[in-house]
Amino acid sequence: MGQPISSAALIAVDWGTSNMRARLLDAAGGVLAEAESEDGIARVEAGGHEAAFERLVGAWPRVPAIMAGMIGSRQGWREAAYLPCPAAVGDLAASVLRFDTASGRPVAIVPGIMVRSAARDGDVMRGEETQIVGMIDGEPDFSGVAILPGTHSKWVSIGAATVKDFQTFLTGEIFELLSQKSFLRHSVAAGDGDLTQSPDFALAVRRTAEEGLPFLSAIFSVRVRALLDNVDRADNLAYLSGLVIGGEIAAARAAGRFNDATTLRIVGSRSLGRAYARAFALLGVQAVGLDGNGLALAGLIHIARTIGLLPATVPGQAP
Amino acid sequence: MGQPISSAALIAVDWGTSNMRARLLDAAGGVLAEAESEDGIARVEAGGHEAAFERLVGAWPRVPAIMAGMIGSRQGWREAAYLPCPAAVGDLAASVLRFDTASGRPVAIVPGIMVRSAARDGDVMRGEETQIVGMIDGEPDFSGVAILPGTHSKWVSIGAATVKDFQTFLTGEIFELLSQKSFLRHSVAAGDGDLTQSPDFALAVRRTAEEGLPFLSAIFSVRVRALLDNVDRADNLAYLSGLVIGGEIAAARAAGRFNDATTLRIVGSRSLGRAYARAFALLGVQAVGLDGNGLALAGLIHIARTIGLLPATVPGQAP
Numbered sequence: 001m002g003q004p005i006s007s008a009a010l011i012a013v014d015w016g017t018s019n020m021r022a023r024l025l026d027a028a029g030g031v032l033a034e035a036e037s038e039d040g041i042a043r044v045e046a047g048g049h050e051a052a053f054e055r056l057v058g059a060w061p062r063v064p065a066i067m068a069g070m071i072g073s074r075q076g077w078r079e080a081a082y083l084p085c086p087a088a089v090g091d092l093a094a095s096v097l098r099f100d101t102a103s104g105r106p107v108a109i110v111p112g113i114m115v116r117s118a119a120r121d122g123d124v125m126r127g128e129e130t131q132i133v134g135m136i137d138g139e140p141d142f143s144g145v146a147i148l149p150g151t152h153s154k155w156v157s158i159g160a161a162t163v164k165d166f167q168t169f170l171t172g173e174i175f176e177l178l179s180q181k182s183f184l185r186h187s188v189a190a191g192d193g194d195l196t197q198s199p200d201f202a203l204a205v206r207r208t209a210e211e212g213l214p215f216l217s218a219i220f221s222v223r224v225r226a227l228l229d230n231v232d233r234a235d236n237l238a239y240l241s242g243l244v245i246g247g248e249i250a251a252a253r254a255a256g257r258f259n260d261a262t263t264l265r266i267v268g269s270r271s272l273g274r275a276y277a278r279a280f281a282l283l284g285v286q287a288v289g290l291d292g293n294g295l296a297l298a299g300l301i302h303i304a305r306t307i308g309l310l311p312a313t314v315p316g317q318a319p
Numbered sequence: 320m321g322q323p324i325s326s327a328a329l330i331a332v333d334w335g336t337s338n339m340r341a342r343l344l345d346a347a348g349g350v351l352a353e354a355e356s357e358d359g360i361a362r363v364e365a366g367g368h369e370a371a372f373e374r375l376v377g378a379w380p381r382v383p384a385i386m387a388g389m390i391g392s393r394q395g396w397r398e399a400a401y402l403p404c405p406a407a408v409g410d411l412a413a414s415v416l417r418f419d420t421a422s423g424r425p426v427a428i429v430p431g432i433m434v435r436s437a438a439r440d441g442d443v444m445r446g447e448e449t450q451i452v453g454m455i456d457g458e459p460d461f462s463g464v465a466i467l468p469g470t471h472s473k474w475v476s477i478g479a480a481t482v483k484d485f486q487t488f489l490t491g492e493i494f495e496l497l498s499q500k501s502f503l504r505h506s507v508a509a510g511d512g513d514l515t516q517s518p519d520f521a522l523a524v525r526r527t528a529e530e531g532l533p534f535l536s537a538i539f540s541v542r543v544r545a546l547l548d549n550v551d552r553a554d555n556l557a558y559l560s561g562l563v564i565g566g567e568i569a570a571a572r573a574a575g576r577f578n579d580a581t582t583l584r585i586v587g588s589r590s591l592g593r594a595y596a597r598a599f600a601l602l603g604v605q606a607v608g609l610d611g612n613g614l615a616l617a618g619l620i621h622i623a624r625t626i627g628l629l630p631a632t633v634p635g636q637a638p
Contacts (some may be wrong), residue, residue, distance in 0.1 A: 213574075214573060216534065
């Protein structure tokens with residue numbers, strides 16, 4: 001990176017199922033170096049996490065590490081038990097799992113959050129809570145709902161720097177299954193690209209989210225459009241994308257996750273965030289988009305400061 | 320079969336995507352012989368249908384054949400174009416596609432039915448219409464809704480011996496994808512068996528159909544139950560089954576497919592029909608189950624009589 005790394009203070013790690021992303025930080029939280037590997041927890045055997053981590057960051061100064069994501073799950077390095085909702089940012093920091101590796105490096109793992117509810121079986125998140133912390137770090141008085149779209153899309157109710165409740169929707173996984181593994185795959189294009197510019201994306205969002213077309217039925221129309229109307233496969237993929245996103249928004253509204261008075265944030269990757277922003281815009285709902293990667297780092301830095309892995313106030317930097 | 324086949328009058332064929340089932344009938348519609356092969360239309364190349372058919376029934380007397388199912392689709396032997404709704408039983412019979420094979424055997428193919436609708440992209444069925452004809456044959460004054468559960472579940476509004484409208488739900492396909500191809504597969508058992516006896520089937524039906532738990536979100540709870548509560552995998556498969564069936568019933572009700580005053584029939588296989596009957600019973604809704612295979616044959620016989628492939632009245636049989 002061309003930066004001096006003698007000022008290194010901490011390694012911040014986002015360690016998920018399919019990959020691991022590490023950033024070397026100085027005491028002010030500035031990024032000195034970055035590294036990424038495909039040693040997600042799905043690829044690392046029990047007992048192999050320290051070696052996998054050292055393979056990625058072994059060339060960096062031996063500073064402490066803070067981690068979030070599936071690395072804290074039962075299938076990860078060590079289990080950082082789910083914290084029940086409501087969970088304040090301070091609770092999360094206080095519940096960080098801390099240990100020293102065999103080689104003596106201090107490691108902190110951020111726990112996930114769970115909902116226990118007799119009415120709907122409860123819910124879990126792991127990794128997203130750190131993005132929420134990052135969001136609250138930048139917007140401490142936020143009161144509203146953060147939507148974290150993805151394979152397992154999360155709708156998170158936030159207020160007073162606390163995760164009050166959340167609900168998961170299987171939207172991304174359903175979209176992948178339908179577009180790649182179901183009989184609908186013959187009716188849609190293989191690539192994705194920017195689907196939101198197709199008028200069919202808008203049509204599908206409106207049909208599911210405004211007109212209440214039932215999701216389980218609406219998806220069959222992807223096949224019907226190909227069969228009876230020879231709809232272009234790229235437009236049909238956009239239509240399917242609109243159906244699942246519109247279906248999620250409709251379901252979240254019906255479940256009371258938001259109403260016209262709710263302040264909404266979308267926390268995600270650029271492409272997925274844009275698709276949700278476009279869907280909300282089509283419905284006349286305002287929702288500000290935020291970069292998920294940046295918030296994950298901000299969340300790790302916030303927690304690191306809270307637990308003393310980084311200084312709470314920024315020291316004067318060496319020239 | 321040990322029956323004399325000199326009285327053979329017609330071969331009735333249910334020819335779908337993955338298999339073909341033929342029955343040799345006498346003039347009264349009695350079954351003289353049965354044969355089945357895996358030469359569904361997915362396995363037969365263009366131009367190969369006559370040979371595939373002759374492989375299965377070549378040993379039988381050379382009588383005419385009547386067919387229903389995907390054999391009439393664009394990917395089948397010859398395309399029998401979809402008939403638009405409302406479609407009376409008489410319209411279906413009048414629209415049967417008739418031709419002689421290269422070897423001179425008369426063949427009749429029953430067309431599918433379509434819905435054309437600006438509001439929901441329309442819908443299609445092919446094969447199920449013949450079961451509906453069989454149902455109406457036995458119950459000519461039926462007015463209500465027939466549910467044909469399966470990979471693509473159909474809700475068919477019927478009155479005055481006419482298919483007035485119908486709607487497809489992707490329930491069976493979604494269940495297979497979720498239980499076998501999604502991350503939920505780690506949380507459910509592989510087999511199926513009778514899932515309806517598990518209390519978790521009932522719980523899931525109630526939660527989706529009565530309490531309105533949104534389907535896209537409810538399915539994530541299958542994972543949460545395994546993770547937080549160590550729910551048994553067989554019970555969890557029953558729970559997932561209840562979620563998709565309950566989700567379908569809730570969606571159909573919300574879409575106005577039925578209400579408390581609607582007379583319901585379930586037309587399906589024994590196991591699937593039982594699951595839907597149990598779900599409706601749990602919701603306090605009466606729905607009589609009928610055997611789908613029997614109705615498919617009755618439908619083919621009804622249409623064959625209407626178009627003169629079988630005598631309209633049963634002749635005296637030879638001793």
